[in-house]
Amino acid sequence: MMCAGCIAKIEHGLAANAGIISARVDFGAKQVRIAHLPEVELPQLVTMLDRLGFAAHPLAEAPPPDAEQRRLVSALAVAGFAWMNVMLLSVSVWSGAAGASKDMFHWLSALIAVPAIAWAGRPFFVSAWRALRRGRTNMDVPISIGVTLATAMSLYETATSGQHAWFDGAIMLLFFLLAGRVLDGAMRARARAGASALMEASAPGATILAADGSTRWVRADAITAGATMLVAAGERVAADGRIVAGESAVDASILTGESAPASLAVGDHLLAGMLNLGGPLTVEVTAAGEDRTIAGLARAMEDAGQHRSRYVRIADRASRLYAPAVHTLSVLTFAGWLLAGAGIYEALQIAVAVLIITCPCALGLAVPVAQVVASGALMRAGILVKDGSALERLAEADRVLLDKTGTVTLGRPQPVDLDRLRPEDRPAALALAQASTHPLSRSLARALAADGVVAARLSGVAEMAGEGMTGFDSDVPVRLGRPHGATHGDGSHVAFARGEGVQQIIVFADCLRPEAAAAVAGLGQLGLGSTLVSGDRLEAVSPVAHSLGITAIAEARPADKQALVERLGQGGARVLMAGDGLNDGPALAAAHVSIAPSSASDVGQQAADMVFTGDSLIAIPRAVRAACATQAVVQQNFLLAIGYNVLAVPLAMAGLVTPLIAALAMSLSSLIVVANSLRLAGVAK
Amino acid sequence: MTGLVFLIPIALGMGLIGLVAFQWALRSGQFDDPDGSALRILVDDDEPDRIL
Numbered sequence: 155m156m157c158a159g160c161i162a163k164i165e166h167g168l169a170a171n172a173g174i175i176s177a178r179v180d181f182g183a184k185q186v187r188i189a190h191l192p193e194v195e196l197p198q199l200v201t202m203l204d205r206l207g208f209a210a211h212p213l214a215e216a217p218p219p220d221a222e223q224r225r226l227v228s229a230l231a232v233a234g235f236a237w238m239n240v241m242l243l244s245v246s247v248w249s250g251a252a253g254a255s256k257d258m259f260h261w262l263s264a265l266i267a268v269p270a271i272a273w274a275g276r277p278f279f280v281s282a283w284r285a286l287r288r289g290r291t292n293m294d295v296p297i298s299i300g301v302t303l304a305t306a307m308s309l310y311e312t313a314t315s316g317q318h319a320w321f322d323g324a325i326m327l328l329f330f331l332l333a334g335r336v337l338d339g340a341m342r343a344r345a346r347a348g349a350s351a352l353m354e355a356s357a358p359g360a361t362i363l364a365a366d367g368s369t370r371w372v373r374a375d376a377i378t379a380g381a382t383m384l385v386a387a388g389e390r391v392a393a394d395g396r397i398v399a400g401e402s403a404v405d406a407s408i409l410t411g412e413s414a415p416a417s418l419a420v421g422d423h424l425l426a427g428m429l430n431l432g433g434p435l436t437v438e439v440t441a442a443g444e445d446r447t448i449a450g451l452a453r454a455m456e457d458a459g460q461h462r463s464r465y466v467r468i469a470d471r472a473s474r475l476y477a478p479a480v481h482t483l484s485v486l487t488f489a490g491w492l493l494a495g496a497g498i499y500e501a502l503q504i505a506v507a508v509l510i511i512t513c514p515c516a517l518g519l520a521v522p523v524a525q526v527v528a529s530g531a532l533m534r535a536g537i538l539v540k541d542g543s544a545l546e547r548l549a550e551a552d553r554v555l556l557d558k559t560g561t562v563t564l565g566r567p568q569p570v571d572l573d574r575l576r577p578e579d580r581p582a583a584l585a586l587a588q589a590s591t592h593p594l595s596r597s598l599a600r601a602l603a604a605d606g607v608v609a610a611r612l613s614g615v616a617e618m619a620g621e622g623m624t625g626f627d628s629d630v631p632v633r634l635g636r637p638h639g640a641t642h643g644d645g646s647h648v649a650f651a652r653g654e655g656v657q658q659i660i661v662f663a664d665c666l667r668p669e670a671a672a673a674v675a676g677l678g679q680l681g682l683g684s685t686l687v688s689g690d691r692l693e694a695v696s697p698v699a700h701s702l703g704i705t706a707i708a709e710a711r712p713a714d715k716q717a718l719v720e721r722l723g724q725g726g727a728r729v730l731m732a733g734d735g736l737n738d739g740p741a742l743a744a745a746h747v748s749i750a751p752s753s754a755s756d757v758g759q760q761a762a763d764m765v766f767t768g769d770s771l772i773a774i775p776r777a778v779r780a781a782c783a784t785q786a787v788v789q790q791n792f793l794l795a796i797g798y799n800v801l802a803v804p805l806a807m808a809g810l811v812t813p814l815i816a817a818l819a820m821s822l823s824s825l826i827v828v829a830n831s832l833r834l835a836g837v838a839k
Numbered sequence: 840m841t842g843l844v845f846l847i848p849i850a851l852g853m854g855l856i857g858l859v860a861f862q863w864a865l866r867s868g869q870f871d872d873p874d875g876s877a878l879r880i881l882v883d884d885d886e887p888d889r890i891l
Contacts, residue, residue: 158881181875228865235858239851255843262847 160208167206174202186210195371196359223339229274230336233329236270237322241817244322248814260312260319267321271305274328277335293473293518296480300513301327307506318503323510323816330824331518338522338542341529360385360392363436374426377442385435388592391428394446395437397421402432427736431592432636467543469521472792476517484508487807504809511806511816512799516823520791523831528784528838535838536767537777544763546788547747548781550728554677554774555719555741557733558688558698558706562670564769565734565753567594567662569601575650575658579632581610583650586623586634589615594648594662595623595634627652666698667771674702676775680782682730687715689737715741732774734758749774780837787834791827798823 161179164186168177173194179186188199203210243259251259275298282294301324308319359373363382374392377383382398385391401419406428415431418424424437426446441447484505491501525542532539539545556562575583584607587599612632615625622635630653637649637659649657667673674684686699686706699706710718715733719741722729731738731745734754742748742761750762759765766773802819805811811819864870 158878161875161878162882179875180872181878224865227870228862231858231861231865235854239854242850266851 163206164203164208168202171202196373197371223336226277226332226336226339229277230329230332232270233274233325233332236266236274237325237329240267240322240325244319244813244817247319257312257315260308260315260321263319263321264309264312267325268305268309271301271324271328274325274332275301278328278331291473291477292470293477296473296477296509297327297331297513297518299481300324300509303506304510307503318813320506320510320813320816323813323820326817326820327510327513330820334519334522337526341522341526341539341542360389375443377439379439379442379445381439381442383437383439385424385430385437387430387432387434389430391424391426391430391437393426393437393439393443394441395424395439397424397435398438399436400433402430402435405429405431431594467521468546468788469517472517480509480512483512483803483807490807491809500809504807507809507811507816508803508806511802511811511819513820516795516798516820516827517792519824519827519831520795521788523828524784524787524791524834527831527834528780528787531835531838532777532780535773535776537773537780537838538765538767539777540763540765544747545781545784547728547763548730548778549785551730551747551778552682553722553727554682554684554730554732555687555715555722555745556674556684556704557715557731557735557738558686558690558695559664560734560753561667561732561738561751562686562698562702562771563664563666565664565751567597568665569598570661570663572601572605572660575660579650579652579658580605580607582612582625582627582632582652583634585609585612585627586615586625586632586650589625590617590623590634597662598634598648598660622648666701667769669770669772671702673771673773673775674704676772677778680775680778682778687718687741689715712737712740716744719744730774730778733762749777776838780834783837784834787831791830794826794830795823798826 161181164179165177168174168186168188171194173191175189175191177186177188186203190199200210240263243263247256247259278294278297278301281292282298285292285295304320304324308321308324311317311319359371360377361369361384362372362377363369363384369384372381377393379393383391383393383395387402397418397420399420401417403415404418404424405415406425418435423440424435487508488501488505491504492498496504522542525545528545529539529542559565580602584599584602587595587602588609590596610627612625612627615623617623618635622633624631624633624635626632632653633651634648637647637657648660648662650660651657677684684702684704686695686702686704687710688695688706688708689710689712690708692708695706695708707718715738719729719731723744723746728746731741731748732750733739733742733748734750735758738750738758739761742750742758747764748762749764749766750758752759752765752767754762754765764777766777798819802811805815869876
């Protein structure tokens, strides 16, 4: 989807089909939401979009609308409105309004600020209360105490027509902090939309053969054991089962990491998630839904991901020190002034001024602004970061585990020696390859088109399942497909033949991603040692490891990978796991931080903290470098915020801070922190 | 001073109108797909779909 024309074409084009009630495009997320009659089935919708010229992937499930973010934006708007109006009144007081008009301005401020604080401060109050109830503190505790005390004292001041009211300070604080939260949420929402747009539901369903011979499309979660399922060439298997008819080459790399397709025949077992490369298969379902092997892996992943929630983000770690320090300081101030002979009221006033001036305004912005700017830069470089804590964890990583198939390699077969195909045969081969959806054909078509070959005009092109494509090039029959003869049994060879001529064999193999060696070297320079972990055979793994100059572990099952990650973690290493397949899922979830290519299975993308688009592996060291730079800026921001406190707190403790000074100091320190964070805009270059 | 009696309610009222308008826009989903909305203005919905 590129432009307004595409939106109109999709929406009007879909609506013109029978059975479609409405279609609505979400351009930002690159999704279309279709309301249709029950008789229209999923594959038909994909075909309709295909006919309009758009490749569509059904989403496994529709993402729920983001209510949390909406609430935050709405609170931010309220705080902004109240802040501006209270500030207007405060400025008049500061510039000398006195007597009855000052009291009136204070009352008006109270009228605006108190409901606004109650409404806009709710996210902080709720989170602080939740933390306190469990006997912990977080950043929201000092914020809530500061804001509540400041509001209460200002109300008292207003009622007794006192000198200073702090309504503007309290609401300004909420505004800045809410801005930080909204930015944080926007980053997560953007990454989630991006990741789900890339997400390809591996097999949303299957064609089920009923007892009376009719076929019907059934969603994966509605398939039951004992049913008979038809799996066409190029389709993913939706449920575990046993082959009852047909034979074919099957790509099981999603489950095992094994790159070479396996030849399966009647009686062999198929697992959900495998890709059928050859002929059509009839499969008797033995396990569906939650009983599938694939679902078991998903559960293992969920368990392994539990430790993530125990990770304490840097802002909360800072607040563990910060909150007690601030509260001690203001209690000391209160006691000090009492001892020095001031009245209770005066001492309380100064103690509250200390609380307000130390309220973590800049601290609340220090982390989210830096992370939002950095993740925006990374997104432009093709790396989606799912949340801010992923950047923090990535900066801490000191060890890399790389999966082979699909991560270090492209995970799709590439023609190895195209030169063996005679130049005069290439246009015809391209024309045949383009007409097929078989993975080898698509790969061949891509490679030939990249070489500048123009497809020949063929007539009578037909696909014979399991055999290949045939057609006529100016009345000479041409064929592209499974090689004849016993020597080339497996699925990674394709033969092209013209007329009665000799068949030309094209060999396919999985290649390294571009810049894979440079990426591993770059990671080494950053102090991260790499190890290759693969489910593939040793003979397939060792040449890859050799060319990258790293050690390798072969024939690792999913549980082995997870165990390795956990063992390294217990040894004190912080592991960055890079993997793509379902077999990497548990390891991705168990690792300290993880990254997956966008070509990964949806399970892999969901388990990983980051997803990189594009083929080049150089994205991994780039992301690590950006994360380190972000962490450096976050630390600078903390230093700036603490430096500001070091300057302002003695003033506040001496009782010299007025609301005017507090307002100036808070906005200035926030601006400096934001400006410092903006330096990260070019971090992903 | 009497001017304030009119000016302050007017200023606050105008601010409130803006706030309410924003909340309404937010709630009715006008900020859900900003890129799409920017392009939709170019889509001619009045034309019947003759070409398609």
